[in-house]
Amino acid sequence: MKITFIEHSGFVLEMENIVLIFDYYKGEIPPLPQSKKIYIFASHSHGDHYNPAIWSLKKQYENITYILSDDIETKEEAVFMHPHEKIQLDDMEVETLKSNDLGVAFLVYAEGKCIYHGGDLNWWHWNGEPEEDNLYYKNTFQEEIKLLEGKEIDVAFMLLDPRQEDKYCWGMNYFLEHVHVKDVFPMHCFGFYNITKHYLHCEDGRKWNQIVHEITGPGQVFEDL
Structure with missing residues (x-):
């Protein structure tokens, strides 16, 4: 697998026969091979996860399918998924979790690999906000992550959001402690890419530095995964 970080929560994952694009909203999508089937995912309608510009890719690539959370409104042709749904698309299986913010998280099984994209499913804890709100986010996040326990995930795109301050x-x-995963790519950093270096070089995440990859900026490529 070859993974290209676009920006924010956007990634391109190229496999032997297919290409997966997750949560594009800005940045440069690298040229894609015309010979491969392309699947474009959008986890929800927030402007930093879904950009209608993705539809212009149909003009460049013929073999393309869109898989969207069902909260996204569009008249374009797409496969719409609601939380806790499982579907078969060609030789690929797609499963969803329920985001505790909006939309879904994706679990994709393709070419013998399992890929997870968290969307906005996260342990959201905001300093100064009501305790009942923070407890809701904690409980709903942990309930969804339980659905991943026992699975073998090859690649995960998981949030590391500096806006949460010391709870980032x-x-x-929690994800790393409860899910068996080989390679993890932080996302949702709002351009503060030094947050991943900080995480991997302090007690917060030092023990995960063989699993979690450091994101340094748009266009970064990870190969031979």
Whole structure:
């Protein structure tokens, strides 16, 4: 597998026969092979996860399918998925979790690999907000992550959000402690890419530095995964 970080929560994952694009909203999508089937995912309608510009890719690539959370409104042709749904598309299986913000998280099985994209499913904890709100986010996040326990995930795209201040890695760490995963790519950093270096070089995440990859900026490529 070859993975290209676009921006924010957007990634391109190229496999032997297919290409998966997740949550594009800005940045440069690299040229894609015309010979491969392309699947474009959008986890929900928030402007930093879904950009209608994705529809212009139909003009460049003929073999393309869109898989969207069902909260996204569009008249374009797409496969719409609601939380806790499982579907078969060609030789690929797609399963969804329920985001505790909006939309879904995706679990994709393709070419013998399992790929997870968290969307906005996270342990959201906001300093100064009502305790009942923070407890809701904690409980709903942990309930969804339980559905991943026992699965073998090859690649995961998981949130590491600096806006959460000292709670920025609670979701990431809970995920890593409860899910068996080989390679993890932090996302949702709002351009503060030094947050991943900080995470991997302090007590917050040092023990995960063989699993979690450091994101340094748009266009970064990871190969031979």
